[in-house]
Amino acid sequence: MDHGDMDMDMDMDMDMSPGGIALAKGGPDRDGLEMDVLHVPLGPVLPYWPAGLVLHCTLHGDVIAAAEAEVLAPGPDEADQADEVSATGAVRSLDNVVSLLALAGWDAAAAEARRVRDDLLDGDGHAAERLQRLDRRVRRSVILRWSLRRLAPLGPDDLSARDLPAGLAGDTYDRLLAMLDRAGRGGLAPLQPFPVSALPDLVVGLDLAAARLVVAGLDLHELDPGRTKAQEESHA
Amino acid sequence: MPELVPLATAVQAAAPVWSLLAAAILGCLVMLAAVLDGVLSARGNGAAGAGVGLRRPFAEAARLMRQRRRTTIEPDSLLWRIGGAGLLVAALLMVAVVPLGRWTVFDLDVGVVWFNAMDVLVWAFVWLVGWGANSAPSLVGGYRFLALGLGYELPLMFALVAPPIAAQSLNVGAVAAAQHGLWFVVWMPVAFVVYCLGVTAFSVWGPFAAAIGADLAGGVRAELSGVDRLVFELGRYALLAAGAAFAVPMFLGGGAGPLLPDWAWVLVKTAVLLAALVGLRRRLPVLRPDKLMEVGWLVLLPAVLVQDLVVAVVAAGRG
Numbered sequence: 001m002d003h004g005d006m007d008m009d010m011d012m013d014m015d016m017s018p019g020g021i022a023l024a025k026g027g028p029d030r031d032g033l034e035m036d037v038l039h040v041p042l043g044p045v046l047p048y049w050p051a052g053l054v055l056h057c058t059l060h061g062d063v064i065a066a067a068e069a070e071v072l073a074p075g076p077d078e079a080d081q082a083d084e085v086s087a088t089g090a091v092r093s094l095d096n097v098v099s100l101l102a103l104a105g106w107d108a109a110a111a112e113a114r115r116v117r118d119d120l121l122d123g124d125g126h127a128a129e130r131l132q133r134l135d136r137r138v139r140r141s142v143i144l145r146w147s148l149r150r151l152a153p154l155g156p157d158d159l160s161a162r163d164l165p166a167g168l169a170g171d172t173y174d175r176l177l178a179m180l181d182r183a184g185r186g187g188l189a190p191l192q193p194f195p196v197s198a199l200p201d202l203v204v205g206l207d208l209a210a211a212r213l214v215v216a217g218l219d220l221h222e223l224d225p226g227r228t229k230a231q232e233e234s235h236a
Numbered sequence: 237m238p239e240l241v242p243l244a245t246a247v248q249a250a251a252p253v254w255s256l257l258a259a260a261i262l263g264c265l266v267m268l269a270a271v272l273d274g275v276l277s278a279r280g281n282g283a284a285g286a287g288v289g290l291r292r293p294f295a296e297a298a299r300l301m302r303q304r305r306r307t308t309i310e311p312d313s314l315l316w317r318i319g320g321a322g323l324l325v326a327a328l329l330m331v332a333v334v335p336l337g338r339w340t341v342f343d344l345d346v347g348v349v350w351f352n353a354m355d356v357l358v359w360a361f362v363w364l365v366g367w368g369a370n371s372a373p374s375l376v377g378g379y380r381f382l383a384l385g386l387g388y389e390l391p392l393m394f395a396l397v398a399p400p401i402a403a404q405s406l407n408v409g410a411v412a413a414a415q416h417g418l419w420f421v422v423w424m425p426v427a428f429v430v431y432c433l434g435v436t437a438f439s440v441w442g443p444f445a446a447a448i449g450a451d452l453a454g455g456v457r458a459e460l461s462g463v464d465r466l467v468f469e470l471g472r473y474a475l476l477a478a479g480a481a482f483a484v485p486m487f488l489g490g491g492a493g494p495l496l497p498d499w500a501w502v503l504v505k506t507a508v509l510l511a512a513l514v515g516l517r518r519r520l521p522v523l524r525p526d527k528l529m530e531v532g533w534l535v536l537l538p539a540v541l542v543q544d545l546v547v548a549v550v551a552a553g554r555g
Contacts, residue, residue: 019310040372048450062376103451105443105522111280143443144521208376209451 029060030205036061042212044072048099049212050220055199062207067200071225089188091120092221093179094131100176100216101138103209104147109137120183128184135180148173152202152214162198165191172217179219193224247335247409249343255332258341261503262331265477265510266470267293272514280518300466308370308459316368320464322361323471330354330478335409337491337499347408348400351482352393358438358475359385362447362456365468369459377455381447383525384437387532388444392434394540398427398547399486404555408482412490419489423550426543428487430536435479435513439472442516443523480510 016023024036042055052074058066094117101110112134119127138144151172159166167178182188202218203211270293278289307313333340333347344350359382366378400406402424403414421428437444440456448455460468484490484505491498523531 021309038372046453059372062372062379101521103449105445105449105451106518106520107277108280108518109521111282111518115282141521143523146527147521147524208373209380209446209449212451 027060027065029063029065035063037065040208042208048103048216050215050223053196053199053215053220053223055203055211055215057203057208057211059208064203064206064208064211067203069196069199071196071223073225089190089221090183090185091117092190093182093219094120096216096219097176097179097183100172100179100213103213103216104144106141106144109134109141112137116183131180131184135184138176138180145173148176148213148217151210151217152206154202162201163195164198167191168218172213175217175219179217182219190221191219193222194218194220195224247338247340247343247407247412250339250341252341254339255328255341258331258336259328261336262328262474262477262481265481265506266473268507269473269477269510269514272511273517276515276518297466300462300469303462303465305464306459306461311370311459312368314368315364317464319361319364319366319368320460320468320471322364323358324467324474326354326357326361327471327474327478330475331481333408334478334481334502335412335485335490336502337497339499340409343409344407346406348396348406348411348486351408352396355392355434355438355479356389359389361471362440365460366447366456369456371459373453373458374456377447377449377452377458380449380452380455380525381440384444384446384528387525387528387530388434388437388536391430391532391536391540392437394537394544395427395430395434396486398424398540398544401544401547402551404551408485409490412485415489416492419487419492421487424487424543424547426539427547428483430540431483431487432509432513433536435476435483436516437528439475439479441472441476441513443520444528445517446522446525449522476513477506477510480513481506483509 024038026034027037029035038059040057040059042057043049044052044054052072054070054072056068056070057064094113098110098113098117101113112130116127116130116134119130149171153171154164154168156166156169158164159169167182168175170178199215202214206214271290274292275289278292283289330351332342333344333350342350362381363378366374366376366381369375399411399414399420402420403411405411405414433444436442440447446455448457452458457465457468481502484502488505488509491501493501493504496504
């Protein structure tokens with residue numbers, strides 16, 4: 001509180017800072033309006049979000065105008081932990097299916113997907129037919145298709161330009177179906193680490209909620225931090 | 237032959253103290269809705285036995301009452317609290333015009349318009365909850381609710397117009413009385429469906445819960461905690477119950493039915509419709525607001541206008 005008051009006295013003739021935080025400045029947005037510019041970090045810990053990923057977004061209203069992605073290094077204890085649960089690629093894909101369905105607001109299907117994932121982890125024999133039932137249910141839903149269609153469509157040239165795996169072709173709905181297919185094939189190894197530097201291009205221009213759906217749909221098994229800014233600067 | 241009492245005068249206004257009974261009945265319906273939602277959630281998540289689901293709403297309410305209140309930097313406290321508490325108040329005011337058999341708390345000549353006014357108030361309250369928190373996801377959630385409102389409000393208004401045209405009165409008791417013989421839901425199905433969608437939408441429930449979505453970290457309720465959160469959730473359930481209760485005199489024949497007295501039939505019909513609306517939540521994904529605007533203006537609005545035309549022609553032909 002004292003700090004806030006001191007700020008007010010110093011900035012009396014410049015900007016107001018209620019509570020010590022400066023007011024948002026305006027900036028032109030995609031429609032030519034002047035919207036307030038907010039800096040909002042997404043992550044590193046959010047429900048249905050890849051752990052450790054931080055997406056620093058510059059928002060105009062609720063549309064992401066610019067973004068920077070980074071991955072926080074794991075803590076000192078992480079290196080010692082052996083992989084107690086050796087999750088296969090199928091289980092990790094199902095985990096991302098749960099995230100995407102929960103973010104799309106379909107609680108019943110997300111709960112069903114969670115149960116199939118647990119069955120797969122336990123090696124239950126019924127998992128395959130439950131997964132097929134889930135797959136049919138997801139394909140039948142018109143509302144889900146409406147919500148996920150035309151979100152971040154990636155053609156083959158976009159994929160090769162950004163060095164992304166071919167399995168991510170199409171829009172978010174196609175990627176959801178591809179994740180379910182991958183889960184159905186079982187026994188696969190986890191996917192290659194995803195280059196985090198490709199992430200900002202995918203989310204710029206989308207609103208906050210759509211960006212979260214897109215990130216959940218990318219089926220991120222591991223994140224490749226790539227070179228940090230400091231390393232890039234030292235190489236330049 | 238004894239003179240038949242005209243049914244339009246069959247509804248009388250009760251003394252104001254009976255509004256406490258109306259609040260108590262609304263409270264019971266809210267509990268019913270919360271317990272049903274808890275049971276469905278528990279069953280969907282694979283919990284064995286019904287005990288977990290039955291206990292969950294009460295456990296959650298107790299937890300929220302004990303929880304320490306969280307706040308953000310520089311929230312607009314007055315508007316924030318007004319928004320949160322306003323939902324419950326709007327629901328109570330809605331229920332005040334619903335006749336329970338032969339008695340009602342407000343016997344307004346324009347009861348239908350009163351209900352519509354209360355549901356428009358919900359726009360203000362939900363947006364204020366989003367605004368007051370001084371938080372980005374919260375504000376985005378508030379604006380999402382306004383975008384949804386643009387999609388559902390006009391179809392809802394036109395759906396509410398259809399029963400008064402047929403009954404030739406805006407008084408809720410008169411609309412209920414005009415259904416002896418044939419309930420309005422039978423020959424105004426489009427209006428009934430659009431009305432139910434409107435009720436689900438202004439309760440921020442089910443497929444219209446984009447304003448509180450998980451993809452926005454909880455949207456308007458992201459920064460709510462403790463008692464404020466409990467009041468907000470109660471308000472949502474109460475709006476759902478009030479909307480279901482209002483459908484009974486409008487479309488489902490009021491207290492008409494064999495065997496049971498009319499006040500019992502009103503409660504039974506309300507409970508059945510409320511259970512159907514509560515069951516919608518988990519089964520359908522959430523609609524994006526821009527999609528609802530498309531559907532609302534291109535599909536629902538023309539359909540309801542055609543329905544109103546049909547009703548008007550029939551009413552003119554009869555009268």
